[in-house]
Structure formats: structure tokens, C-alpha cells
Amino acid sequence: GAGVSQTPSNKVTEKGKYVELRCDPISGHTALYWYRQSLGQGPEFLIYFQGTGAADDSGLPNDRFFAVRPEGSVSTLKIQRTERGDSAVYLCASSYRDTQYFGPGTRLTVL
């Protein structure tokens, strides 16, 4: 079956703009995670969904970041008023029995 997909694969935006990053998890996986990875670092936890609800959003860096998963499947990570420091690869993973299955990521560049 299909794996986790993320769109777009690359996003270049200007400082101050709004962006949306989409994640389509593996069908049937109820748990979905968002991470941010900068060069030379491991994935940094942002938020975790169990079904439609955010079970843990303690990793979101500030209130410019928000994520939704309205129907318990596709999730969207939304970043308002982007800053250059937001530039990173944003990874999504869905989880089954403790194994995380990652998407290819969205590379966000804020100019």
C-alpha cells in the first residue's frame, strides 16, 4: 500500500507569509506526528494526534504554529508570519504498534 505522503516537497516563501504543509498518513493509522528537522539535528517533536484530537502539542515552538486533523486522516501544519528561523525539513509520521513511518518531508525555505 501507499506510504505516508507529504506535499509540497519543497516550499520557498518570504518572511512574514503564511504556509500550509500537508500530510497524508497510511490508511488506518490513528496516530500522526509532526517533526521539524534542521541540518545536523535529529527530528524535533512538534505535535502528536490521536485520531482528530491533538494529544500533545507541547513541541510547537510558539503560537505561529498550528496543526489540524479534522477527519482523523489528513493533517495540515500551518505556520503564520513565517520567519527565517522556520526554515527546516518538516517531517510527518504515522504510527502503528510503536513503529513510526515517515513521509519524505517538506523542505521549507523562508527567505
Add this chain to the structure above:
Amino acid sequence: RKEVEQDPGPFNVPEGATVAFNCTYSNSASQSFFWYRQDCRKEPKLLMSVYSSGNEDGRFTAQLNRASQYISLLIRDSKLSDSATYLCVVKVGTDKIIFGKGTRLHILP
């Protein structure tokens, strides 16, 4: 103290050699442990879970030491294709997943 700590490396190891890395974790309530592999510009993929009794998968052996709060990964007879970043992953509570920064491994021909 960081929640999950790893030596970033790089470890430069000749092909055929044995290499081992450790990872320490700070939260004694951590319940599950994993090693993930990440190739350059690719997403992480599960290499193996780490059980209390230790586990082996071919050339790879993982061990957990709860008393000292560390896990280890041993790679025997290393191959060029083992070159990657190895991420230590700890699950705290029911669902919080924490990644280490990774250890870079270069296998030299």
C-alpha cells in the same frame, strides 16, 4: 541535561570492522526504545526496536541497560551501505517520542 544524548560522530570505520554507539536517556519513565537509520536527505526508517533482553538482527545487535539509562547499537562486519546517521529514539509515557540528534557513521572502503 538533554532527554536523549548521542555522540554525533562522525565515526569513520573501515569496511568489515565492528562499530558500536551508545545513547543515554534522562527520563527513567521511558518505556520503549528504538534505533532508526537516516540516509542523507531521506526520511528516518526503523532499524530495530530495543528490548530489555537485548536483540539481534543479522549483523546488528541492540542492548538496553535500564539501570544506567543507556542503549547501544553494535554493527558487525560493517558494509559500505551501512553509512548513514543512526538515530536513538525513546518513547516516554504512552506516546511522546523523542529523537536523539543522531550519530553519523562513514564506512571506508
